[in-house]
Amino acid sequence: MGTSDPILIVGGGLGGLTAALALARHGRRVRVLEGAPQFGAIGYGIQFGPNVFHVFDRLGLSEQVLTVADAPTALLMMDALSGEELIRIPTGASFRARFRHPYIVVHRIDLHNALLEACRQHDAIELVADAMVIDGEDRGDGVAAFTADGRTFIGAALVAADGFRSVFRAKLIGDGEPRPTGYVALRTIVPMAALTANVPRDCVALWAGPGLHIVHYPLRHGTEFNIVAVFRTVTHAEKGDAASYRDELAIAYRETHPSMRALIGMMDLRWRRAVADRHPVRHWHKGRIVLLGDAAHAPLQSLAQGAGMAIEDGLCLAQLIDATDGDFPAAFRRFEAARLLRTARVQLESRALWDFFYHLDEGIARDVRNATVAEWDEAHLFACLSWLYDGAPEPAAAGR
Numbered sequence: 001m002g003t004s005d006p007i008l009i010v011g012g013g014l015g016g017l018t019a020a021l022a023l024a025r026h027g028r029r030v031r032v033l034e035g036a037p038q039f040g041a042i043g044y045g046i047q048f049g050p051n052v053f054h055v056f057d058r059l060g061l062s063e064q065v066l067t068v069a070d071a072p073t074a075l076l077m078m079d080a081l082s083g084e085e086l087i088r089i090p091t092g093a094s095f096r097a098r099f100r101h102p103y104i105v106v107h108r109i110d111l112h113n114a115l116l117e118a119c120r121q122h123d124a125i126e127l128v129a130d131a132m133v134i135d136g137e138d139r140g141d142g143v144a145a146f147t148a149d150g151r152t153f154i155g156a157a158l159v160a161a162d163g164f165r166s167v168f169r170a171k172l173i174g175d176g177e178p179r180p181t182g183y184v185a186l187r188t189i190v191p192m193a194a195l196t197a198n199v200p201r202d203c204v205a206l207w208a209g210p211g212l213h214i215v216h217y218p219l220r221h222g223t224e225f226n227i228v229a230v231f232r233t234v235t236h237a238e239k240g241d242a243a244s245y246r247d248e249l250a251i252a253y254r255e256t257h258p259s260m261r262a263l264i265g266m267m268d269l270r271w272r273r274a275v276a277d278r279h280p281v282r283h284w285h286k287g288r289i290v291l292l293g294d295a296a297h298a299p300l301q302s303l304a305q306g307a308g309m310a311i312e313d314g315l316c317l318a319q320l321i322d323a324t325d326g327d328f329p330a331a332f333r334r335f336e337a338a339r340l341l342r343t344a345r346v347q348l349e350s351r352a353l354w355d356f357f358y359h360l361d362e363g364i365a366r367d368v369r370n371a372t373v374a375e376w377d378e379a380h381l382f383a384c385l386s387w388l389y390d391g392a393p394e395p396a397a398a399g400r
């Protein structure tokens with residue numbers, strides 16, 4: 001083993017593939033081990049703030065991503081009970097002038113394919129599907145990863161981008177299962193032509209109500225419509241059948257605005273997941289093994305930034321491996337230092353939004369929220385989002 005061995009990346013999701021591309025562009029050989037039979041993504045929409053374009057620009061990917069993405073005209077927050085528009089963040093010319101890049105929504109499969117295509121064009125990247133990694137070890141001068149079917153892969157270092165139930169998080173941090181919230185999420189994509197609900201079609205809209213919300217937005221150049229319904233339920237940890245999910249939705253959303261109830265009637269009941277996140281931790285590497293993306297710092301989806309953070313991680317890690325000339329433990333220490341405060345802030349603000357902003361019961365707290373946000377103008381909203389949307393600081397400066 002030695003520096004000529006490839007860097008092993010466990011997990012070919014958005015974080016793993018971004019890291020692979022960024023490392024290859026810095027002249028490193030990479031082998032991506034993906035547990036699924038094929039590289040690919042589950043087919044739902046995903047939102048990205050302008051911050052990810054700082055990464056896509058560096059990887060030469062912005063044009064491909066923009067080709068498959070939609071740019072909504074605004075981000076809206078509506079009151080789920082009254083239907084009142086509470087917040088409108090315009091994402092047109094003034095937003096682009098301020099943040100230099102657009103806000104986008106994109107089908108996860110389309111973005112994944114853009115990244116995969118770029119990886120396939122790089123000789124330094126080897127993509128290995130059907131390689132479910134069950135364990136790994138740091139051997140001092142290199143690493144080994146072991147798969148469920150008995151194979152061993154040798155590498156110079158191991159980047160665990162294996163998501164929110166990471167095998168390597170269990171090994172390095174050992175903090176058990178993700179923290180449940182008591183909420184579940186259902187996701188659906190319908191053809192735009194089949195959308196009957198009276199809702200904005202060219203924006204990202206979030207309807208916020210007591211113990212529930214719905215997010216929706218257009219996809220694939222306005223031909224499809226993505227809906228995510230999230231609500232609190234005592235059955236969050238249980239599996240049920242379609243009939244029980246349907247009844248539960250009807251009860252949970254019974255007091256909400258008619259437009260929301262119309263959306264609920266369109267939900268596909270096959271994809272239902274408990275919503276959970278991770279507590280922030282200071283350290284997520286040991287020797288030559290490091291966590292990346294959700295494996296290191298999975299947030300709730302309140303800021304729609306989990307994948308954005310995984311993508312930022314990928315570039316930052318490659319830059320630091322380059323800056324330390326392949327001294328992996330040193331690079332990984334600097335990586336944690338560079339990424340800790342930003343990713344932990346996403347985790348903590350996402351929780352605060354979840355508990356104290358989106359899901360307030362009818363009562364004084366909701367009245368206070370609605371009256372407060374009524375005073376927020378564009379300049380204030382842009383200022384609130386600048387820490388996030390201006391992008392991550394260059395790691396060299398952050399690591400000193």
Ligand SMILES: Cc1cc2nc3c(=O)[nH]c(=O)nc-3n(C[C@H](O)[C@H](O)[C@H](O)COP(=O)(O)OP(=O)(O)OC[C@H]3O[C@@H](n4cnc5c(N)ncnc54)[C@H](O)[C@@H]3O)c2cc1C
Binds near residue numbers: 013166298307309
């Ligand atoms: C309802 C919902 C909405 C969301 N919306 C947004 C949004 O709008 N914007 C946003 O930025 N984020 C969003 N997120 C968060 C986002 O999905 C995650 O943060 C992101 O997918 C994390 O990327 P990752 O590459 O770290 O992990 P993952 O995407 O989970 O990828 C992990 C990969 O590793 C593979 N893998 C796992 N275990 C192994 C193993 N042992 N061996 C080999 N391979 C393995 C998996 O098959 C997978 O391909 C949302 C999340 C949810 C639940």
